[in-house]
Amino acid sequence: MIEIKDLHKSYKMGSNSLHVLKGLNFNIEEGELVAIMGSSGSGKSTLLNILGMLDELDEGSYTLDGVPIKNLNETKAAEYRNKFLGFIFQSFNLINYKTALENVALPLYYQGVSRKERQEKALKYLEQVGLKEWAGHLPSELSGGQKQRVAIARALAAEPKVLMADEPTGALDSKTSYEVMDLIQKINDDGNTILVVTHEPDIADMCKRIVHLKDGVIVEDKKVDQVRASQYV
């Protein structure tokens, strides 16, 4: 599903240049649930941004579902993001004046899906994350865990190839974190490819594979026995 070859990325900081990613190579197959781990400054967020087409790579190649991702202009990138990717953010990033349902329906709007179909689909995904009853509520009326579940429903609504979660539990307490991870695991069980960036080992252990990043290089890439989050819920 995802192929990364010899990926380099550096940032210019004044006269210095900061080499963040120093030649990464790895593949992610369809249906995988991969945790990208590392301390802050290890380059994991940069990697996710590049994979999420929010940032460009300097060197190397990135192929997503057989499509080479390079030299994207903003319009093309927006289309690819819309078609291929679903984002889950640490701070949820819901639009605060839109209801849960409208938030979930937003990527479908950008896909050009008709109004009626949008409503139906959005409601279906809200139901899948267990928030059908909260469809008409504004984000300010939801708890943190509920917000993240709305965000997950929104990421699912576009039916992307890959879900990318940037510290999805970073802003949640451990109990809510496990609930969210339980949901992510279930979505993965349905065959969705998911990438989770985290610095919390217990969250990483709930994935099927852990890629460990340190100072811009992969120091470890191992399959793990998945810890089911449901046992903590």
Added chain:
Amino acid sequence: MWLFDRDLWNEILNTLSKNMFRTFLTMLGVFFAMIILLLLLGATNGMSNSFDDIFKGTSGNSLFMWSQSTSEPYKGFERGRRIRFTTDDVALIKKQVPEIDIISPRVQLGGYNTPVSVYRNGRTSGSSVLGDYPLIDDVMKKNIVVGRFLNNKDIEHSKKVCVIGQETYEQLFDLGEEAIGHSIRINGVFFSVIGVYKKNENVDIDGDNAVFIPFTTCKKTFGGGNDIGFMAMTIYPEFTVPPIEAKIKKLLKNKYSIHPDDERAIGSFDMSRIFNSVAAFTGVLNGFSYFVGIFTLLAGIIAVSNILLITVKERTKEIGIRRALGATPKVVKRQIVLEAILITVFAGLLGFTLSTAILAMANMAFEGMEQVPIRNAIFSVPQFLISFTLLVVLSILIGLIPANRAVKVKPIDALREE
């Protein structure tokens, strides 16, 4: 088509209504600007209407010509020679100058600006006595109060009839006394009054104290050969007066052997000059209204743009989210430009409504008030369309500034912003 996309408008209205107060403040500038522009245009139009009222009945393209004395010696003639136009000159001008529409000769009893004593029942008035053709009424309209003006029958039969001005009437008759059918005496000859006129509001060189008698009657009764004192002419509207004036003068100078540079021998008055200066005045006022209005409008729209820039800054994160979810830069830009248009158009329409109401009320208040030089002040449809189109075009151009700002921020930076 995207323009009719309900969701797009929902998005825009959502955003605007979320910040009602700010949207309202944003609109104020454009709202007032539109009012100022339309009120200025309306007032200018009203002023121009009141000028039209003043000049109503006077042909704008008219020319008056009379003979004087030469001031230069020429071809053996000494200076100071008196020139006298005759009816032959009228025929000559008519033949040689096809641009002339109407030409009406006049004789004045006793000469130019010389009052003649007119008697009735022991009363006397010193009035101008003018031998005219009915055509003069088409050059300088007389407002007939009672009776009628001279007609062609009066000319044909050289009838001893007259039309008198209001002031002459007041001097010769008691107030409210019937004038029609009664006789007045001019130089011992009785003339029957057939009409009383009132002069035009402001522009009428003959005034109110005058007696009009048929040209032919004047000649037959008081003599004077073929001489005429004065010619009133109108020029076809497709021509301007000054070149025609020069052409006629050249023709007559040639005929009477007047030095080509002699400015005094032939006197003339070009009425179009007054009209043109008034037209220029209203034109300048109109231009000034546009100038002030458009710059106010520009300031108003820039205020909209400014607020939108702030809004965009505040919404950086939201825009980042939208772009992460697949909104292309085009879609984001479109939304912000449409917000700018919607705000300005709505404010513009409000301004339009209010200024129409203000002008309507002003017109009602000023109605019948002679001292207010404004009549029926309202902006025209083309003026409104021009202002409105300008408003929309400017709002698009200015809306592009915040729109470009919105897509300039990379989604990743936008998302990072907390």
